[in-house]
Amino acid sequence: MWYFLAAFRKHPRLQNAIKNRIAILVPAKNESKTIQNLFDSLNKQTYDRSMFDVHVIVEDPLDPTIAMAKKSVNAAVHIVLDQTRKGEALDGALKAILKENPTKYDAFIIIDADNLAHPDFILEMNNALASGRQIVVGKKYIKNWESSDRKSRSLVSNCTSLVYTMVDDLGNSHRNSRNIPVSMCGTGMMVRADVIKQLGGWPYRTLTEDFEVMVDCLLKGFTSLYYQHAIVYTEEAVEHRVSFKRRMRWLTGFTQCNRKYRKAIVRKTFFEGKIIWKNFDFLYSLVPVYIFAGISLVLGIVGLLAAGAYALFFQPLAWPILKIALISIGLVYGVLCLFTILTLIVDRKVIKMTFWEVIAVIFLNPFILSEFVWIFIRIFTSPGNLQWDNVDRINYVAKKDE
Known part of the structure; x- marks a missing residue:
C-alpha cells in the first residue's frame, strides 16, 4: 500500500548552483537508422553546451554512425570490438575516458541510441546531483506517443509502455523516501564519477547490466535516486514478436543476476553485522x-x-x-x-x-x-544463450511543432 500511495506524491524539483561537467554515453551498435533523432534532441538541450560532451560507442570501424556523430554533436567515438553485451561497450569507453583524463567529468549519463532527451534532461540531471546521491534514474516517457506516424504505436506497445510507470512511480517513488536502492533502467541513468572510478569502468556483463547496478548498490552501499523531472523518451516494440523477444531478454538478465548475486545479498543482509532491513525490498517485495x-x-x-x-x-x-x-x-x-x-x-x-x-x-x-x-x-x-542484439525500431516522425 505504501508503494501505491507514494506514487501520488510530487517529487521536489532540485536546484544546483554548480554546473558539473557531464559525459553522455551512447551505446550505438548498428544504430545509424535511428540515432539522428537522439542527436537532434541533444542539440536542443538547455544545459550549457560547453559543460557536456557526447561519447558514442560503436563496434564496426565502418559504421555510418561515426560520421553522423561527429557531424551532428561533435562526439568522441569509441570503437569497442566484439561486443556481446551492452556492458562491454560501456566498459571499453569508460576505461578509455578514465585513462585519457580521469578527472575531466563529474558524472556520466547513459542513454540508448533509440531515445530522445527532453530539452531540460541534462539540466535536471545536473540538478539531481545536488541530492548527494551517487546514481540517478530519470523518468521514462514513451517515444511512440510522440510520433506523428500512427504505425509507431499499437495495443501491444501501449500495454508494455505501462511497465515504466509500474517500476518507477509505483515502486521507486517509495524507495526514494526510504533510502532503498531504486530499480534501474539502463537508459536515462546517471552515475557519479567517484562510482565509476571505484568500479574501474563498467564491470557488468549480464543482459540486464542495469539490474546489476542495483545489486551493487546493495553490496557496495552506493546511494541512488529516482528523479522524475529528468525525462527521456524511450520506445516500445509495436509487434508482439519483438516485444516478447525484448521481455525474454530482460527476464533472462534478471534471472542471471539473481543467480549470480542472491547468495551474496542474503549473506550481507543477515550474517555481516546487523540485519539490513532495506535489502528486504529486493529479496522479498x-x-x-x-x-x-x-x-x-x-x-x-x-x-x-x-x-x-x-x-x-x-x-x-x-x-x-x-x-x-x-x-x-x-x-x-x-x-x-x-x-x-x-x-x-x-x-x-x-x-x-x-x-x-x-x-x-x-x-x-x-x-x-x-x-x-x-x-x-x-x-x-530452455535458457539458451541470448545475446545483446539489435531489435526492430519504430519509424519515429517528429511532430511539426517540435
Missing part, C-alpha cells in the same frame, strides 16, 4: 505477488483440466470444478485489471492514448503481464 498469482493460476489450470476430464465421462462434478477454476483465473485477471487502471491513473497526464485505446489496454494488459509467467517457464526449461 514481490514474493506475495508471485504466491498469489502462482496459486491462483495453478488452481485455475488444474481445475479446467479436471473439469474437462470429468465432462468427458459426464460426471456431475464437472460444472462445480469448472466454476472454481474460472473463479481462480477470473480473480487473477480482475486484480491485474485493477492494477492496470491504477497505473493509468498515476501517469494520466503523460499517457497519450485515446479513450478506446485506454479501454482496450485495461482488458488486454492482464494477458501481456501474464506472459511473464510463460517467459519464466521458457527461461528455466
Whole structure:
C-alpha cells in the first residue's frame, strides 16, 4: 500500500548552483537508422553546451554512425570490438575516458541510441546531483506517443509502455523516501564519477547490466535516486514478436543476476553485522505477488483440466470444478485489471492514448503481464544463450511543432 500511495506524491524539483561537467554515453551498435533523432534532441538541450560532451560507442570501424556523430554533436567515438553485451561497450569507453583524463567529468549519463532527451534532461540531471546521491534514474516517457506516424504505436506497445510507470512511480517513488536502492533502467541513468572510478569502468556483463547496478548498490552501499523531472523518451516494440523477444531478454538478465548475486545479498543482509532491513525490498517485495498469482493460476489450470476430464465421462462434478477454476483465473485477471487502471491513473497526464485505446489496454494488459509467467517457464526449461542484439525500431516522425 505504501508503494501505491507514494506514487501520488510530487517529487521536489532540485536546484544546483554548480554546473558539473557531464559525459553522455551512447551505446550505438548498428544504430545509424535511428540515432539522428537522439542527436537532434541533444542539440536542443538547455544545459550549457560547453559543460557536456557526447561519447558514442560503436563496434564496426565502418559504421555510418561515426560520421553522423561527429557531424551532428561533435562526439568522441569509441570503437569497442566484439561486443556481446551492452556492458562491454560501456566498459571499453569508460576505461578509455578514465585513462585519457580521469578527472575531466563529474558524472556520466547513459542513454540508448533509440531515445530522445527532453530539452531540460541534462539540466535536471545536473540538478539531481545536488541530492548527494551517487546514481540517478530519470523518468521514462514513451517515444511512440510522440510520433506523428500512427504505425509507431499499437495495443501491444501501449500495454508494455505501462511497465515504466509500474517500476518507477509505483515502486521507486517509495524507495526514494526510504533510502532503498531504486530499480534501474539502463537508459536515462546517471552515475557519479567517484562510482565509476571505484568500479574501474563498467564491470557488468549480464543482459540486464542495469539490474546489476542495483545489486551493487546493495553490496557496495552506493546511494541512488529516482528523479522524475529528468525525462527521456524511450520506445516500445509495436509487434508482439519483438516485444516478447525484448521481455525474454530482460527476464533472462534478471534471472542471471539473481543467480549470480542472491547468495551474496542474503549473506550481507543477515550474517555481516546487523540485519539490513532495506535489502528486504529486493529479496522479498514481490514474493506475495508471485504466491498469489502462482496459486491462483495453478488452481485455475488444474481445475479446467479436471473439469474437462470429468465432462468427458459426464460426471456431475464437472460444472462445480469448472466454476472454481474460472473463479481462480477470473480473480487473477480482475486484480491485474485493477492494477492496470491504477497505473493509468498515476501517469494520466503523460499517457497519450485515446479513450478506446485506454479501454482496450485495461482488458488486454492482464494477458501481456501474464506472459511473464510463460517467459519464466521458457527461461528455466530452455535458457539458451541470448545475446545483446539489435531489435526492430519504430519509424519515429517528429511532430511539426517540435
